[in-house]
Amino acid sequence: MADDNSVYRDLFFEESDDNLQELNDSILELEQNPDNMELVNNIFRVAHTLKGMSATMGYDVMTKLTHKMEDIFDLFKSGKLKVTKDHVSLIFKCLDKLSELVDDLRDEKTLSDDQIKVLWDELDEVEKGVDARQSIDEKKSSSKETKKEVAELNGYFEKIEDADLDVIKKAQGEGYNVFTIAIRLDAKSLLKGPRVFLIMEKLDQEGDVIHSEPTTEILEDGDFDTDFKVIYVTKDTFDEVTKNINSNSEIDQVIVEEFDEEKIQKPKVSEEKDDDSKEIVAKPQDQLETRPKDSEKKKPAVKKENHHNNRNQSIRVDLNRLDSFLDLVSELVVYRNQLADAGKRNNADEVRDSMEQVSRLTSELQDLVLKIRMQQVSVVFNRYPRMIRDLANELQKEMELVVIGEETELDKTVVSELSEPMIHLLRNCADHGIEKPEVREKLGKPTKGTITLSAYQEGNKVIITLEDDGKGIDPDVIKESAQRKGINTDGMSDRDLQMLVFHPGFSTAKKITNISGRGVGLDAVQAKISELGGSLEMESKVNVGTRITIKLPLTLSIIQALMIRISDEDFAIPLDVVERVVMIKDDEIIQTRQNEVYRFQGKLIPIVRTNELLNLPKTESKNKFAIIVTIGAQYYGILADSLIGQQEIVIKKIDQILMDLNKYQGATILGNGAIALILDVNAICNEKKVAVK
Amino acid sequence: MAKSVLIVDDAVFMRMKLKDILEKNGYEIADEAQNGQEAFEKYKATNPDLVTMDITMPEVDGLDALKMIKEYNADAKVVMCSAMGQQGMVMDAIRAGAVDFIVKPFDTERVIQAIDKALS
Amino acid sequence: MQMILFKMNRQYYLISAADVEEVVETIQITKVPLASKWIKGLINLRGTVVTIIGLAELLDIPSTENNMNILVMKNEEARKGLLIEEVVEVLDIKDDDIQLSLEQESKHIKGVVAFPDKIANIVDVTDSIFN
Numbered sequence: 001m002a003d004d005n006s007v008y009r010d011l012f013f014e015e016s017d018d019n020l021q022e023l024n025d026s027i028l029e030l031e032q033n034p035d036n037m038e039l040v041n042n043i044f045r046v047a048h049t050l051k052g053m054s055a056t057m058g059y060d061v062m063t064k065l066t067h068k069m070e071d072i073f074d075l076f077k078s079g080k081l082k083v084t085k086d087h088v089s090l091i092f093k094c095l096d097k098l099s100e101l102v103d104d105l106r107d108e109k110t111l112s113d114d115q116i117k118v119l120w121d122e123l124d125e126v127e128k129g130v131d132a133r134q135s136i137d138e139k140k141s142s143s144k145e146t147k148k149e150v151a152e153l154n155g156y157f158e159k160i161e162d163a164d165l166d167v168i169k170k171a172q173g174e175g176y177n178v179f180t181i182a183i184r185l186d187a188k189s190l191l192k193g194p195r196v197f198l199i200m201e202k203l204d205q206e207g208d209v210i211h212s213e214p215t216t217e218i219l220e221d222g223d224f225d226t227d228f229k230v231i232y233v234t235k236d237t238f239d240e241v242t243k244n245i246n247s248n249s250e251i252d253q254v255i256v257e258e259f260d261e262e263k264i265q266k267p268k269v270s271e272e273k274d275d276d277s278k279e280i281v282a283k284p285q286d287q288l289e290t291r292p293k294d295s296e297k298k299k300p301a302v303k304k305e306n307h308h309n310n311r312n313q314s315i316r317v318d319l320n321r322l323d324s325f326l327d328l329v330s331e332l333v334v335y336r337n338q339l340a341d342a343g344k345r346n347n348a349d350e351v352r353d354s355m356e357q358v359s360r361l362t363s364e365l366q367d368l369v370l371k372i373r374m375q376q377v378s379v380v381f382n383r384y385p386r387m388i389r390d391l392a393n394e395l396q397k398e399m400e401l402v403v404i405g406e407e408t409e410l411d412k413t414v415v416s417e418l419s420e421p422m423i424h425l426l427r428n429c430a431d432h433g434i435e436k437p438e439v440r441e442k443l444g445k446p447t448k449g450t451i452t453l454s455a456y457q458e459g460n461k462v463i464i465t466l467e468d469d470g471k472g473i474d475p476d477v478i479k480e481s482a483q484r485k486g487i488n489t490d491g492m493s494d495r496d497l498q499m500l501v502f503h504p505g506f507s508t509a510k511k512i513t514n515i516s517g518r519g520v521g522l523d524a525v526q527a528k529i530s531e532l533g534g535s536l537e538m539e540s541k542v543n544v545g546t547r548i549t550i551k552l553p554l555t556l557s558i559i560q561a562l563m564i565r566i567s568d569e570d571f572a573i574p575l576d577v578v579e580r581v582v583m584i585k586d587d588e589i590i591q592t593r594q595n596e597v598y599r600f601q602g603k604l605i606p607i608v609r610t611n612e613l614l615n616l617p618k619t620e621s622k623n624k625f626a627i628i629v630t631i632g633a634q635y636y637g638i639l640a641d642s643l644i645g646q647q648e649i650v651i652k653k654i655d656q657i658l659m660d661l662n663k664y665q666g667a668t669i670l671g672n673g674a675i676a677l678i679l680d681v682n683a684i685c686n687e688k689k690v691a692v693k
Numbered sequence: 694m695a696k697s698v699l700i701v702d703d704a705v706f707m708r709m710k711l712k713d714i715l716e717k718n719g720y721e722i723a724d725e726a727q728n729g730q731e732a733f734e735k736y737k738a739t740n741p742d743l744v745t746m747d748i749t750m751p752e753v754d755g756l757d758a759l760k761m762i763k764e765y766n767a768d769a770k771v772v773m774c775s776a777m778g779q780q781g782m783v784m785d786a787i788r789a790g791a792v793d794f795i796v797k798p799f800d801t802e803r804v805i806q807a808i809d810k811a812l813s
Numbered sequence: 814m815q816m817i818l819f820k821m822n823r824q825y826y827l828i829s830a831a832d833v834e835e836v837v838e839t840i841q842i843t844k845v846p847l848a849s850k851w852i853k854g855l856i857n858l859r860g861t862v863v864t865i866i867g868l869a870e871l872l873d874i875p876s877t878e879n880n881m882n883i884l885v886m887k888n889e890e891a892r893k894g895l896l897i898e899e900v901v902e903v904l905d906i907k908d909d910d911i912q913l914s915l916e917q918e919s920k921h922i923k924g925v926v927a928f929p930d931k932i933a934n935i936v937d938v939t940d941s942i943f944n
Contacts, residue, residue, distance in 0.1 A: 615847055667862045669857050673841075
């Protein structure tokens with residue numbers, strides 16, 4: 001194809017990703033409900049779209065594989081092939097391969113047939129097993145393509161019955177015109193059956209086709225080369241008939257002639273050649289039904305509530321543009337704050353009204369851009385049921401993933417960053433959480449384990465919980481293991497012990513499995529969640545199960561913050577972790593054996609001396625403020641010299657080298673143009689905890 | 694005046710492709726629709742000279758949409774877009790009054806030939 | 814090639830103008846506690862937070878009190894500020910004018926250019942500040 005497809009590439013990739021995801025979901029569902037015909041039809045439709053798109057882009061290798069896969073779906077559809085676990089696994093392999101191909105194409109690699117050969121053969125094997133005749137048919141059709149020699153189109157008929165001749169004579173007597181029409185379709189014409197059918201329909205509107213060669217059945221099944229002939233009885237004139245036929249597309253050549261009994265017999269000399277073409281045109285009857293008939297009316301496709309089916313009224317936007325938009329709005333917020341400050345200082349009455357409007361509009365704009373950036377968690381959650389299925393097979397366990405609230409929305413950045421840590425946690429659930437069926441049976445549990453992944457919004461946070469009904473985490477085992485690793489466990493509660501699995505370098509797996517024991521521990525998950533400004537908690541009961549609760553901020557970019565001063569520097573603390581602020585005197589800080597604590601609500605909570613932590617000079621003031629924050633169900637008191645106040649701030653990224661200090665989650669620009677660092681309270685408190693223990 | 698075409702396909706990609714082909718050949722795009730129901734609504738709203746109608750679409754498919762459009766306007770010109778292996782559906786569409794059909798993958802020349810002929 | 818001639822501690826240096834996006838007057842730098850000594854802090858460059866690196870600390874030469882300019886360095890999408898004493902002028906330097914540096918000890922000095930009245934070291938810090 002000569003068209004330049006490059007402009008469609010991005011679109012092609014996005015839609016291919018969507019289609020592959022939908023296929024993954026649907027196949028997974030089909031495995032559970034193998035008899036759901038609507039589902040099969042939907043799968044067929046999506047596979048079809050995928051094939052059509054790759055063919056249009058000229059990605060032959062991908063087209064070839066999708067085509068073959070579609071053949072299998074066709075067999076599902078016709079009921080000739082049962083939906084078994086093996087077949088489903090094979091289809092999944094196809095989908096994985098297709099994703100791989102799409103990725104390669106995205107990287108502008110050239111695909112080769114070798115990439116799909118093994119899989120294609122495997123599919124072909126399945127197909128052949130079902131219907132041997134079909135593959136014969138395919139061989140025939142491919143050998144047909146190689147035949148280049150094309151005979152001249154002619155209007156000779158072979159099998160005109162006497163009865164036909166009678167009809168013709170009678171018609172002519174009644175003033176009808178009778179024509180012989182020979183038509184040759186474009187050699188590249190696809191779907192010849194319907195093409196002929198359309199031509200015939202148009203002819204039938206103005207007259208009658210009383211005879212055709214090959215027979216109409218063969219013609220409508222498309223089981224002929226390119227040529228066919230009819231005898232047509234009509235009131236139309238020669239010109240009208242010619243025009244009628246030429247109104248059809250994909251016709252290479254037409255010969256319309258007045259019917260003449262003498263002329264329709266072929267001359268003897270060309271017999272040999274004609275026999276040859278006869279062999280091609282007339283196929284044995286028994287091959288006609290090899291292709292399942294598609295004529296049953298297709299029901300409307302399965303209606304799913306999934307987001308990717310609800311594409312109505314939406315457009316795709318380049319993420320970079322969205323990021324720039326957010327940056328611009330963020331900048332606008334900064335200047336609005338500056339303007340508001342200046343307005344207050346100068347008491348400029350005449351601009352106050354306009355200032356208020358600008359302020360309101362900026363806030364609305366800000367809300368809007370944040371909403372635009374929201375994405376459903378289903379984008380990542382959708383991949384997990386498939387993953388759990390594969391894990392179950394691999395681990396020889398029985399388990400099922402229940403996903404709740406996948407329509408919950410989060411900032412796009414958070415959603416994409418969430419994928420890795422969630423995969424890690426899920427793998428852990430499957431590997432260490434869910435027991436083998438026989439073990440579960442002994443414990444009186446259903447043999448099939450259930451993992452429940454749910455998401456919901458609570459205020460300006462999204463809560464994600466991951467719960468399994470597996471064996472739980474035994475604090476005694478953890479304790480033993482921790483001591484072996486030289487971690488001091490003195491005075492730790494069961495819950496503290498359990499949380500040790502998130503301690504850097506801690507792994508409870510007795511042997512390293514290739515599922516979750518990859519050296520990267522759960523501490524990486526903890527770190528990622530903190531980096532996203534979220535928190536992670538875990539509850540676990542032996543033999544009952546484990547629940548992990550992750551709280552994430554709705555957006556990463558704009559937050560409410562408490563501005564504080566330590567020494568002479570200003571810092572921001574995200575308000576959502578702040579429980580309350582209390583003024584404390586130096587002597588209210590109690591020195592314990594290893595730690596400084598403060599009595600808050602009847603409990604002793606650790607105190608974080610920020611100036612020491614950040615290596616800032618100590619101030620002389622007797623009174624300090626303790627910002628009480630909650631991190632992982634534990635209170636901490638963060639000391640500040642003074643409070644500046646609460647304000648909305650825009651989080652600006654800072655260099656990775658500064659992020660690596662593990663003290664800051666970013667910086668913000670204040671109303672006066674100065675910069676303040678945002679303290680990473682999660683990291684600071686977690687560090688404190690590790691230091692304490 | 695340029696003839697107007699309503700493009701119906703559930704894949705944005707296909708719609709863009711068709712739109713591109715049509716616009717380069719002097720047709721005007723009346724509108725685009727991504728399922729049968731929308732196609733019918735947009736047909737009524739824009740009254741195009743021709744509709745290109747994908748067969749397989751979610752919810753209301755192309756065949757049903759074709760029937761709805763033909764019922765609304767018996768003279769409506771609808772060209773079906775099908776893929777290989779949809780003989781039966783294409784036949785049903787022809788019975789229901791489709792003027793022609795084009796087969797994916799689209800070949801620019803074929804698309805234009807079919808549409809030119811349908812509108813002549 | 815275009816090079817920016819600047820002064821630090823009574824010494825002259827040259828840096829390829831292609832690496833420098835702009836030269837700004839030093840503005841308020843917010844310190845980052847605990848960061849390495851060559852990180853001077855952060856500035857607000859028209860709404861973007863940019864990390865400032867002290868060239869003196871990077872080159873391990875005595876730092877100066879009066880740093881008047883920041884060279885905003887750009888590498889793809891990333892930006893970093895290089896704190897220097899003062900920009901003198903932009904010059905066109907021919908390849909032939911560049912002599913190999915005798916100062917083998919500094920990895921940031923890529924050569925020397927001799928002028929009638931002074932000599933200037935050519936600094937290249939792009940690799941070390943962006944990677």
